[in-house]
Amino acid sequence: MDPRTVYFSEIITLLAVVLYYFVMGARVGMLRGRHGVKAPATTGHPAFERAYRIHCNTGEQLIAFFPALWLATILFHGQYWLPAAFGAIFLAGRVLYMQLYTADPEKRTAGAFTTMAGILGLIVLAAIGLVQNWGAMG
Amino acid sequence: MDPRTVYFSEIITLLAVVLYYFVMGARVGMLRGRHGVKAPATTGHPAFERAYRIHCNTGEQLIAFFPALWLATILFHGQYWLPAAFGAIFLAGRVLYMQLYTADPEKRTAGAFTTMAGILGLIVLAAIGLVQNWGAMG
Amino acid sequence: MDPRTVYFSEIITLLAVVLYYFVMGARVGMLRGRHGVKAPATTGHPAFERAYRIHCNTGEQLIAFFPALWLATILFHGQYWLPAAFGAIFLAGRVLYMQLYTADPEKRTAGAFTTMAGILGLIVLAAIGLVQNWGAMG
Numbered sequence: 001m002d003p004r005t006v007y008f009s010e011i012i013t014l015l016a017v018v019l020y021y022f023v024m025g026a027r028v029g030m031l032r033g034r035h036g037v038k039a040p041a042t043t044g045h046p047a048f049e050r051a052y053r054i055h056c057n058t059g060e061q062l063i064a065f066f067p068a069l070w071l072a073t074i075l076f077h078g079q080y081w082l083p084a085a086f087g088a089i090f091l092a093g094r095v096l097y098m099q100l101y102t103a104d105p106e107k108r109t110a111g112a113f114t115t116m117a118g119i120l121g122l123i124v125l126a127a128i129g130l131v132q133n134w135g136a137m138g
Numbered sequence: 139m140d141p142r143t144v145y146f147s148e149i150i151t152l153l154a155v156v157l158y159y160f161v162m163g164a165r166v167g168m169l170r171g172r173h174g175v176k177a178p179a180t181t182g183h184p185a186f187e188r189a190y191r192i193h194c195n196t197g198e199q200l201i202a203f204f205p206a207l208w209l210a211t212i213l214f215h216g217q218y219w220l221p222a223a224f225g226a227i228f229l230a231g232r233v234l235y236m237q238l239y240t241a242d243p244e245k246r247t248a249g250a251f252t253t254m255a256g257i258l259g260l261i262v263l264a265a266i267g268l269v270q271n272w273g274a275m276g
Numbered sequence: 277m278d279p280r281t282v283y284f285s286e287i288i289t290l291l292a293v294v295l296y297y298f299v300m301g302a303r304v305g306m307l308r309g310r311h312g313v314k315a316p317a318t319t320g321h322p323a324f325e326r327a328y329r330i331h332c333n334t335g336e337q338l339i340a341f342f343p344a345l346w347l348a349t350i351l352f353h354g355q356y357w358l359p360a361a362f363g364a365i366f367l368a369g370r371v372l373y374m375q376l377y378t379a380d381p382e383k384r385t386a387g388a389f390t391t392m393a394g395i396l397g398l399i400v401l402a403a404i405g406l407v408q409n410w411g412a413m414g
């Protein structure tokens with residue numbers, strides 16, 4: 001493993017955690033308070049529901065993203081910056097998704113597809129890396 | 139760590155990501171479009187709701203599965219194929235759950251229990267591994 | 277990396293998986309059966325809804341917690357017990373959250389803030405660690 005590949009993926013991981021937890025998650029809590037949506041309800045005001053779904057959907061994406069990013073980081077041998085580049089595409093996709101969805105849920109498609117492109121790229125790198133590492137088993 | 143144990147767990151991790159993201163997740167998006175369930179709603183058509191719950195529930199399982207698989211992979215010293223074997227039971231349980239739940243949510247129990255057996259096995263291996271690695275602390 | 281730091285984080289990880297999967301998750305399944313909440317519904321009885329939201333919310337927290345704990349474990353150079361100490365604060369916060377929320381959802385705040393303090397501490401350690409490891413890139 002190239003130490004730069006690992007370092008870049010550590011930065012991407014930290015940014016993803018901060019975006020998910022301290023940007024998206026904090027907004028859910030704030031809007032729950034502002035619009036009086038009492039727990040355990042997860043519906044009741046359109047602005048809260050959008051923030052809640054943005055947070056939920058990003059959590060679902062991260063469940064796939066973190067393992068895909070780190071499989072690519074550990075397994076792939078090639079351009080050292082490629083795993084982090086797909087990670088950056090993923091992050092850009094999530095920020096775009098958040099902005100588009102907040103404005104109008106029907107307009108979120110470009111953000112969703114950018115996210116998907118980032119994860120798809122990482123899965124391809126991980127699969128290539130598994131083949132490249134086949135010899136390490138012998 | 140036996141390199142085969144690591145390699146097998148990498149394969150299981152990649153398969154789990156593909157199943158969750160490109161099989162289950164893609165179905166939610168497709169059925170949302172087909173049945174006109176407009177975001178941010180997560181209810182509105184039985185087929186969509188089943189696909190959505192299968193995806194959600196599998197995400198909840200993966201949050202426990204990935205750490206349990208990798209704790210077992212890193213910590214357990216014994217049969218090198220055991221962590222991946224419980225991982226394969228988990229994956230089989232998720233495919234079964236998806237098929238049973240899609241046919242009739244009330245019939246999903248066998249899939250849920252197979253999943254749970256996989257995770258329980260990994261947690262036991264991880265706990266044994268923690269005891270086996272106690273000496274490494276000294 | 278200090279082997280004690282890694283070992284303590286492995287223990288914290290295993291405890292988090294057991295709490296999430298075998299305490300909180302098992303309660304959702306049990307209350308679904310007891311109160312006859314038929315899948316795919318996730319509402320229908322207050323006790324079930326509370327258990328369901330506790331489990332969901334903890335899953336959302338773990339998506340950020342596991343990466344933050346392991347970034348701090350791998351990257352931070354300082355007191356060897358600090359990452360696990362913030363991990364223990366996170367776990368205590370989740371147990372408190374579960375107890376407070378079960379009694380009355382409006383009283384959950386202290387549990388939510390304790391959880392957040394644990395994750396915030398880990399994110400700060402990870403960020404310090406990234407700066408400390410900058411030289412490893414050269």
